[in-house]
Amino acid sequence: MSHPEPLPGTNPLLCSNCQAWDNPHNVFRQQIPHSGKDINAAPLETLAQHRDCLLCQFVCSAIEEARTAKPDEFDRLDEIVSVGPGFIVQYDDPSNPDNINKSFYRPPVGENGDPLKCVLKLHIHGHHAPESVIDPRRRQPKLTLEVQALLFYDWPEIHLMHIQRWETPTFDVQLVKSWITHCHSEHGDHCKKLPVTPPQGFKLIDVENLRIIEASESVRYIALSYVWGSSSTGRDLQLVRSNLAQLQRCHGLDKSALPDVIVDAMTLCTDLGERYLWVDRLCIIQDDPVSKHWQILKMDRIYGMAAFTIVCALEGSHVPGIPGVNARPRRSSLHSRKWSYHSDGYTVEPDFYGVVDRSIWNTRGWTFQERLMSPRCLYITEYQVYFNCPQLLFQEDLGGISYSRATNSVQSPLVNVWDATMRKHYFDYVMDYTSREFSYESDVLNAFTGVSNVLANHMRTDFSFGLPEKHLLRAMLWEHIEHGQRRQGAPPEIPSWSWATWSGPITFNLAELVKEYGVLVRFHIADPHGKIRPLDMEENWFGYTENEKGQTVGRMPRYGVMPLQYDSDILWRSCPHNPWNTPNRAALNAEASVLARKHPGCLIFNTTVAHLFMKRCQNSSNRDRMVTLDLCDDKSRDIGHIRLSDRWVNKNIDVRRPKRFVAIVLCASLLRKYRRRGILRRRPAGCDLGKNVWKLCVMLVRQRRTCLDSLLICFSGRHCLVAERIGIGFVDVGLWHRVEPKWKTAILV
Numbered sequence: 131m132s133h134p135e136p137l138p139g140t141n142p143l144l145c146s147n148c149q150a151w152d153n154p155h156n157v158f159r160q161q162i163p164h165s166g167k168d169i170n171a172a173p174l175e176t177l178a179q180h181r182d183c184l185l186c187q188f189v190c191s192a193i194e195e196a197r198t199a200k201p202d203e204f205d206r207l208d209e210i211v212s213v214g215p216g217f218i219v220q221y222d223d224p225s226n227p228d229n230i231n232k233s234f235y236r237p238p239v240g241e242n243g244d245p246l247k248c249v250l251k252l253h254i255h256g257h258h259a260p261e262s263v264i265d266p267r268r269r270q271p272k273l274t275l276e277v278q279a280l281l282f283y284d285w286p287e288i289h290l291m292h293i294q295r296w297e298t299p300t301f302d303v304q305l306v307k308s309w310i311t312h313c314h315s316e317h318g319d320h321c322k323k324l325p326v327t328p329p330q331g332f333k334l335i336d337v338e339n340l341r342i343i344e345a346s347e348s349v350r351y352i353a354l355s356y357v358w359g360s361s362s363t364g365r366d367l368q369l370v371r372s373n374l375a376q377l378q379r380c381h382g383l384d385k386s387a388l389p390d391v392i393v394d395a396m397t398l399c400t401d402l403g404e405r406y407l408w409v410d411r412l413c414i415i416q417d418d419p420v421s422k423h424w425q426i427l428k429m430d431r432i433y434g435m436a437a438f439t440i441v442c443a444l445e446g447s448h449v450p451g452i453p454g455v456n457a458r459p460r461r462s463s464l465h466s467r468k469w470s471y472h473s474d475g476y477t478v479e480p481d482f483y484g485v486v487d488r489s490i491w492n493t494r495g496w497t498f499q500e501r502l503m504s505p506r507c508l509y510i511t512e513y514q515v516y517f518n519c520p521q522l523l524f525q526e527d528l529g530g531i532s533y534s535r536a537t538n539s540v541q542s543p544l545v546n547v548w549d550a551t552m553r554k555h556y557f558d559y560v561m562d563y564t565s566r567e568f569s570y571e572s573d574v575l576n577a578f579t580g581v582s583n584v585l586a587n588h589m590r591t592d593f594s595f596g597l598p599e600k601h602l603l604r605a606m607l608w609e610h611i612e613h614g615q616r617r618q619g620a621p622p623e624i625p626s627w628s629w630a631t632w633s634g635p636i637t638f639n640l641a642e643l644v645k646e647y648g649v650l651v652r653f654h655i656a657d658p659h660g661k662i663r664p665l666d667m668e669e670n671w672f673g674y675t676e677n678e679k680g681q682t683v684g685r686m687p688r689y690g691v692m693p694l695q696y697d698s699d700i701l702w703r704s705c706p707h708n709p710w711n712t713p714n715r716a717a718l719n720a721e722a723s724v725l726a727r728k729h730p731g732c733l734i735f736n737t738t739v740a741h742l743f744m745k746r747c748q749n750s751s752n753r754d755r756m757v758t759l760d761l762c763d764d765k766s767r768d769i770g771h772i773r774l775s776d777r778w779v780n781k782n783i784d785v786r787r788p789k790r791f792v793a794i795v796l797c798a799s800l801l802r803k804y805r806r807r808g809i810l811r812r813r814p815a816g817c818d819l820g821k822n823v824w825k826l827c828v829m830l831v832r833q834r835r836t837c838l839d840s841l842l843i844c845f846s847g848r849h850c851l852v853a854e855r856i857g858i859g860f861v862d863v864g865l866w867h868r869v870e871p872k873w874k875t876a877i878l879v
């Protein structure tokens with residue numbers, strides 16, 4: 131291979147292939163990334179021979195580093211490498227959030243001689259690529275590395291003098307401080323208008339005097355959110371009753387006995403000029419069940435009151451400590467993620483969602499509310515740090531302020547849970563929460579307490595077993611996404627109607643399918659002391675509430691797809707369970723009330739109960755492991771549908787020996803869209819489309835008999851039913867009579 135000699139009048143620090151880089155206007159003129167031709171396409175070994183060329187050597191060393199980390203992806207040295215123009219990371223005015231991330235191409239060289247901060251795209255094409263200029267629009271490279279680079283040009287002649295990697299190996303404390311200050315001074319109350327006094331017995335670490343203090347008054351502090359690691363190092367000091375006095379003494383806290391992550395968090399606090407830190411294992415007395423329970427109940431306040439929360443959002447589970455603090459190395463940006471662009475092609479997007487959402491930290495049950503309740507978070511990843519408040523998202527390698535578009539996602543850091551929380555959010559939260567993992571399944575409700583505290587306040591309701599009482603009917607319409615099993619180790623008192631009893635993610639597809647719903651049952655609940663109280667539920671009849679005499683208004687509302695009111699009336703009058711006869715069925719069966727006291731947490735209510743059969747729909751799909759089944763009467767006529775897991779169906783339904791199942795009515799519903807998701811696939815004969823929008827939401831249940839129950843059932847089985855949840859489905863209002871439903875008092879355990 132020849133060493134290309136630079137042409138006269140060109141830059142001797144670049145080979146002839148790379149001369150275009152001598153003037154940044156040549157290579158960054160393409161304003162839109164991915165457009166334009168790559169330059170310097172050549173086999174890697176050729177680049178390696180250009181020992182005097184700044185760019186060739188830069189490319190080789192970056193690829194060498196990547197190869198060392200992932201040898202499988204670079205099998206051959208004769209692979210063709212090309213360098214895409216990449217883009218310049220530059221802002222017009224970092225202090226003005228409205229005026230950022232604007233351009234890839236501005237006058238690229240500052241007159242003050244600042245290096246050009248840019249990202250170069252190295253495309254690896256494989257060894258059979260033609261050794262010519264490669265047009266990336268035609269040919270997808272096998273692999274693209276995005277390398278952060280600083281290009282140093284001299285001025286005013288403009289010649290490339292030097293290239294180096296641009297990494298941020300340790301925290302830029304001043305930068306982080308400036309973000310926090312910016313939020314405090316510019317956003318003020320909008321980002322933090324939290325009330326409140328700390329919970330009783332609230333403790334903090336005084337990082338200055340290395341001690342635990344009791345914080346009775348509101349004092350500025352930082353909270354830590356992290357994943358408890360294994361204690362293989364033996365450095366697992368935690369606060370217990372026996373060491374409380376010792377740890378409260380000045381310098382009583384021995385750093386060498388603490389896990390790395392806590393030592394690093396303390397260092398970070400000091401660096402940021404903060405004095406107090408809250409860490410669960412040192413601020414909650416771990417062997418004092420009473421005070422521990424009290425603190426857990428107040429988790430929303432603890433995270434909500436913190437000035438900000440340090441979040442250790444790491445991808446790996448074995449990373450010791452906090453990368454970038456106490457001289458701990460961070461990972462090279464080369465292994466991080468891809469820079470992403472907004473569709474306008476001129477804007478670099480923050481990669482916050484990708485990195486933080488993928489972290490181990492974000493898969494854990496406890497961290498869900500810690501994230502949600504913290505109005506301001508300093509996220510630490512293996513690569514860099516982010517700071518987010520309800521207004522802005524700051525990203526270290528974007529240098530300054532990074533404006534993030536608001537989304538409606540729960541995960542959006544821009545939703546301030548303390549500000550606006552609605553029923554819709556509840557659904558989103560539970561769906562996210564149930565997809566998480568717990569070290570101890572018994573924590574499933576504890577780790578949701580902070581969220582339910584805040585929601586309870588916004589929705590003006592109490593919560594029972596993770597469900598808002600006021601909207602219990604709707605909240606009970608959750609569905610499994612996959613086969614759900616009893617959560618191993620969950621507290622036994624959680625009833626089957628609560629999602630918390632079951633492991634695995636759930637959805638609220640059905641609840642969202644229901645456009646309007648009407649109350650057809652009145653719930654009572656048995657408290658742990660055996661007292662039965664009525665639930666304060668939203669009384670709803672398709673948007674019409676009870677009148678002042680407590681009578682349910684029987685008028686039907688009008689919607690685009692609604693049948694005439696006259697038809698609706700006739701249809702509903704034909705249904706054995708309707709809005710007119712519900713109020714007359716308020717009195718609970720006396721024996722059922724006695725029985726219910728034996729089942730704390732159960733719901734007791736009068737409803738219609740029927741036996742029915744199930745059969746698989748012919749076209750049911752097994753894609754997401756849930757299948758749709760027809761609910762049928764004893765003549766095998768369809769009356770409705772339900773979705774259950776394939777596994778459950780295989781175990782419980784035998785085509786040759788049809789088995790009867792029990793269904794109970796929960797509420798009336800007007801569906802948002804006919805035939806969505808296959809659940810309302812077919813229209814039963816004799817029902818026109820108009821009338822068919824009316825559905826009864828039914829719960830398929832398994833009848834339960836205990837020794838005690840069976841005695842009582844002898845007397846009252848005809849009038850009451852002890853049962854647990856199997857699933858939720860719909861039955862056509864006009865067809866419910868076909869399964870001859872009977873009024874009973876149901877005890878849902």
Ligand SMILES: [Zn+2]
Pocket residue numbers: 144145146147148180183184185186187
């Ligand atoms: Zn070169």
Ligand SMILES: [Zn+2]
Pocket residue numbers: 312313314317318321519520521522
């Ligand atoms: Zn803010």
